Structure formats: C-alpha cells, structure tokens
Amino acid sequence: MARPREVPGFDCAEPFADAAARIVGVRAGEVFEHSAGVLDTAGIHRVHDMRVATRRLRAAMEMFEPCFPPKMFRKARKEVKALADALGWRRDRDVEIEFLERFLVEGADRDDLERVKQLLAQRQVEQQRANEDLAPFVTADRLEKLRRRLGKLAEKAK
Secondary structure: OOOOOOOOOOOOOOOHHHHHHHHHHHHHHHHHHOOOOOOOOOOHHHHHHHHHHHHHHHHHHHHOHHHOOHHHHHHHHHHHHHHHHHHHHHHHHHHHHHHHHHHHHHOOOHHHHHHHHHHHHHHHHHHHHHHHHHHHHHOHHHHHHHHHHHHHHHHOOO
C-alpha cells in the first residue's frame, strides 16, 4: 500500500489560498500516480490506493472550498466523486473476492464449498462489470482532462 506524500504543514505566514492550491495540487498528484494499472484485477491494491487518494483529494478540496470559484469547484468535485464512486464499486468486489478465496483455503466447511465457490464466481463476474464501469473514468484522456481541471482550480485559488 502506498503512503501519501508528505504535505508540508501550514505556515502561518502563508496565505490560505496558497495553501489551498499547494495541498490540492499534491493530493491531485497522488490520484494520478496511482492510476497506472488500476484496471488489473490481479493488482487489487492499486484500486485501493487510488481510491484513498481520491478521498484525500476530496477532503482537501472541501476544506479549502471557500478559496475556489464555486462553479469550477462544483464541476471538479463532481468529477472526483464520480471517479471515487467507480473505484469504490470495484474495490468492494475486490475485498469480497479476497475474503472468499481466503475462506476457501483456510476454513470453508466441506458442506459449504460449492456455495462459497458459486458466490465467488458471482463476485468475480461483478468485479469484471465494476472494472468495465471504472474503465471510462481512467482513460488517459479522461485523467488528463481531470488533471487540467484540477490544475486550473488550483490556479484560481483566492
């Protein structure tokens, strides 16, 4: 699991808007850093890391909301939330699959094996659907558009 970048603390001499731009920029950068390979269902921690990064970004955006132009802020927040929701849907399936696979190996009762295998197969189908739903959010074009939108938002901090 990736650790978040250290964001230098507040400097009382730093204007609030400057802190907003800096911190939102760092948190946005983390989202994009974790986007590589996020659709690989064998690497489920990538989804987790990107999802956590989106949550941190949203928290920073909301904390500094008064610094940003309202319309720009709403559009950016909406895009980040949609990405986070798609990541969350996929992540939930990943966690369930990981649990069921471990349960099959470590402790499933013989009488339950077939039911657990059926449930696992259902979750794997759902994982693929969730991945298909996530795919449009993590295309290079869409991520670049979000990167530009967040960059402009940070530039407009006042």
